[in-house]
Amino acid sequence: xxxxxxxxxxxxxxxxxxxxxxxxxxxxxxxxxxxxxxxxxxxxxxxxxxxxxxxxxxxxxxxxxxxxxxxxxxxxxxxxxxxxxxxxxxxxxxxxxxxxxxxxxxxxxxxxxxxxxxxxxxxxxxxxxxxxxxxxxxxxxxxxxxxxxxxxxxxxxxxxxxxxxxxxxxxxxxxxxxxxxxxxxxxxxxxxxxxxxxxxxxxxxxxxxxxxxxxxxxxxxxxxxxxxxxxxxxxxxxxxxxxxxxxxxxxxxxxxxxxxxxxxxxxxxxxxxxxxxxxxxxxxxxxxxxxxxxxxxxxxxxxxxxxxxxxxxxxxxxxxxxxx
Ligand code: AKB
Numbered sequence: 004x005x006x007x008x009x010x011x012x013x014x015x016x017x018x019x020x021x022x023x024x025x026x027x028x029x030x031x032x033x034x035x036x037x038x039x040x041x042x043x044x045x046x047x048x049x050x051x052x053x054x055x056x057x058x059x060x061x062x063x064x065x066x067x068x069x070x071x072x073x074x075x076x077x078x079x080x081x082x083x084x085x086x087x088x089x090x091x092x093x094x095x096x097x098x099x100x101x102x103x104x105x106x107x108x109x110x111x112x113x114x115x116x117x118x119x120x121x122x123x124x125x126x127x128x129x130x131x132x133x134x135x136x137x138x139x140x141x142x143x144x145x146x147x148x149x150x151x152x153x154x155x156x157x158x159x160x161x162x163x164x165x166x167x168x169x170x171x172x173x174x175x176x177x178x179x180x181x182x183x184x185x186x187x188x189x190x191x192x193x194x195x196x197x198x199x200x201x202x203x204x205x206x207x208x209x210x211x212x213x214x215x216x217x218x219x220x221x222x223x224x225x226x227x228x229x230x231x232x233x234x235x236x237x238x239x240x241x242x243x244x245x246x247x248x249x250x251x252x253x254x255x256x257x258x259x260x261x262x263x264x265x266x267x268x269x270x271x272x273x274x275x276x277x278x279x280x281x282x283x284x285x286x287x288x289x290x291x292x293x294x295x296x297x298x299x300x301x302x303x304x305x306x307x308x309x310x311x312x313x314x315x316x317x318x319x320x321x322x323x324x325x326x327x
Contacts, residue, residue: 027226040052084274085184170228175215189205
């Protein structure tokens with residue numbers, strides 16, 4: 004049986020990835036780790052869960068020796084907006100953490116998944132149909148660490164034969180675990196505010212178009228890529244993957260189909276707006292489609308329909324818990 008280790012398993016992507024992989028491969032096969040034990044009891048107790056600081060080599064060695072994983076999904080990282088307020092910490096966690104996990108993969112002969120991002124691109128990258136291989140001069144610390152991470156993963160593959168693979172994620176929309184410190188987080192917050200208060204104040208401009216993806220597609224992409232035939236992979240570490248692009252105004256209009264009196268206004272945060280302006284509007288994901296069969300299931304309409312239902316259920320449950 005293959006064993007899978009996930010870092011950052013309490014985070015927005017890691018928590019859902021852990022649940023899906025446990026359902027697919029069995030609870031004991033998937034070891035969740037995070038610097039803090041998650042508050043979600045099901046996540047903590049449905050399979051092994053260890054407290055792990057990705058900057059602590061001794062802790063990594065202990066976990067690797069105890070569980071002997073075959074595959075690592077390295078999800079622990081600081082996101083773009085928080086990375087601009089804490090650039091030193093972003094460098095340490097994003098680069099130091101990746102280096103430590105790549106070294107663990109080399110020593111214990113595992114494969115490793117690395118999540119890059121649209122943040123690896125910069126203002127001089129072509130914005131529309133952003134090619135797979137193109138000019139990349141990111142201007143955020145997050146972007147610098149994502150681009151360097153892509154290169155480091157390529158290096159470990161070429162130099163040491165470590166089976167490293169990865170994608171460039173767009174903004175991710177999900178309801179289970181909130182994102183924190185990202186530039187694209189508005190696309191999650193808007194649903195909770197629309198359902199709770201019927202209004203939302205957006206920190207990005209109304210016409211700011213960005214690539215986005217619904218979490219089930221993101222999880223599918225990670226697992227499909229890690230299970231793809233290695234002989235078909237030409238790019239390996241930094242596949243553009245794309246599902247939908249929208250502006251805050253377009254998203255608000257789609258939400259108004261379900262909540263007609265929902266109102267949005269704009270109080271633009273110059274820091275996050277500048278980051279968003281340096282990212283692509285829509286990536287070309289032909290390489291992912293042809294090398295490992297990438298094909299998303301959700302467009303904006305399907306994602307919004309499901310988010311309205313799931314966030315609605317969550318807000319109701321949270322309200323009931325407060326009453327009891
Ligand atoms: C962020 O906004 O920082 C992330 C990303 C696009 O990588 N969601």
